[in-house]
Amino acid sequence: MGKQCDRRDEYANLCEEAPDMADMFKAMGDPTRLRIICLLVTDTTGTLGVSDLAEKLGVTQPAVSQHLKTLKNEGIVSSRREGLYMYYTLDRDRMVGFRDLFNRMFETMMNKCAMDMIRTATRQTTLNIFTVFYSYTGVTREIARKIQRSCGGELIEVKTRRPYSTFTAYTHGVLRSRQEKPDPVFPEKIDVSDADLIVIGTPVWAWKPAPAIYGAIGALSGCEGKKAVIFTTSLKEPGEGLPILRQKLAARGVEVCGEVSLTKPEIEGMEKSATLIATIVSCYPQPEKKEKDLS
Ligand SMILES: Cc1cc2nc3c(=O)[nH]c(=O)nc-3n(C[C@H](O)[C@H](O)[C@H](O)COP(=O)(O)O)c2cc1C
Numbered sequence: 001m002g003k004q005c006d007r008r009d010e011y012a013n014l015c016e017e018a019p020d021m022a023d024m025f026k027a028m029g030d031p032t033r034l035r036i037i038c039l040l041v042t043d044t045t046g047t048l049g050v051s052d053l054a055e056k057l058g059v060t061q062p063a064v065s066q067h068l069k070t071l072k073n074e075g076i077v078s079s080r081r082e083g084l085y086m087y088y089t090l091d092r093d094r095m096v097g098f099r100d101l102f103n104r105m106f107e108t109m110m111n112k113c114a115m116d117m118i119r120t121a122t123r124q125t126t127l128n129i130f131t132v133f134y135s136y137t138g139v140t141r142e143i144a145r146k147i148q149r150s151c152g153g154e155l156i157e158v159k160t161r162r163p164y165s166t167f168t169a170y171t172h173g174v175l176r177s178r179q180e181k182p183d184p185v186f187p188e189k190i191d192v193s194d195a196d197l198i199v200i201g202t203p204v205w206a207w208k209p210a211p212a213i214y215g216a217i218g219a220l221s222g223c224e225g226k227k228a229v230i231f232t233t234s235l236k237e238p239g240e241g242l243p244i245l246r247q248k249l250a251a252r253g254v255e256v257c258g259e260v261s262l263t264k265p266e267i268e269g270m271e272k273s274a275t276l277i278a279t280i281v282s283c284y285p286q287p288e289k290k291e292k293d294l295s
Contacts, residue, residue, distance in 0.1 A: 027074040114277035129153030133201035134212035177205040182214035193222025207239025224253035
């Protein structure tokens with residue numbers, strides 16, 4: 001199995017973990033066992049035994065014992081003895097581990113689907129997406145990297161010339177963001193004249209884009225007439241992040257053709273990242289249009 005795994009991929013170890021996942025799916029791939037799991041999840045007493053489960057499920061005790069054995073073998077269920085009785089509970093850590101593995105598999109699939117969508121949409125033409133972003137704690141960077149993994153193109157991280165401390169971020173930074181004042185940034189000039197599509201990403205600071213991204217928009221050159229997809233990341237309140245970005249880009253002659261805000265729970269859920277990729281793909285210039293432009 002290990003030999004067949006493609007180690008170039010950052011998710012390569014998913015391949016190694018496939019047998020373990022398959023065993024989990026197999027253990028859970030039975031209606032009675034799934035019902036046992038549901039009963040154990042919803043049980044608040046921690047005192048469910050074979051006879052209780054058999055009664056609730058309407059099946060024989062030996063059948064329940066057999067199913068519990070399968071679940072125990074997979075580490076999904078644990079048991080404890082109290083006197084004459086044996087009680088069963090769900091192993092939370094094992095389920096959490098399975099969920100994480102499943103999420104990573106889901107994310108890998110979404111990335112691959114996005115790549116396929118892009119290939120179909122662009123009929124193998126070279127992608128030229130410029131993703132320009134600012135990130136203070138790394139969340140927006142992670143999303144920007146995901147975009148590059150899925151869509152290719154350039155990744156341009158903007159840094160403030162004077163780094164923020166936690167204190168200055170919440171004092172000066174928030175004030176500048178509220179006043180929509182651009183931070184001086186590196187690189188000083190971001191040439192996007194070769195880009196077919198620009199993607200701009202920023203964290204939300206005090207319900208507005210972080211001031212570094214105003215600096216980034218000011219640093220763009222060759223951006224007039226370009227299209228952009230914008231995204232914000234925030235804990236829970238994106239506020240006016242997207243409308244302000246749209247407005248600032250319009251002032252530089254850039255038309256926003258798609259926008260996505262991602263809150264922390266949405267980033268953890270991952271579907272919204274897939275929506276962002278799909279939005280980028282839907283904004284990518286169609287080959288027909290590119291051919292016409294060339295003639
Ligand atoms: C100075 C500051 C202000 C913030 N203001 C908000 C806010 O108004 N609403 C919100 O939901 N999150 C807010 N956050 C949280 C960030 O927007 C969120 O954690 C974001 O995903 C961080 O992205 P980053 O890791 O790329 O910097 C703020 C964070 C900082 C540092």
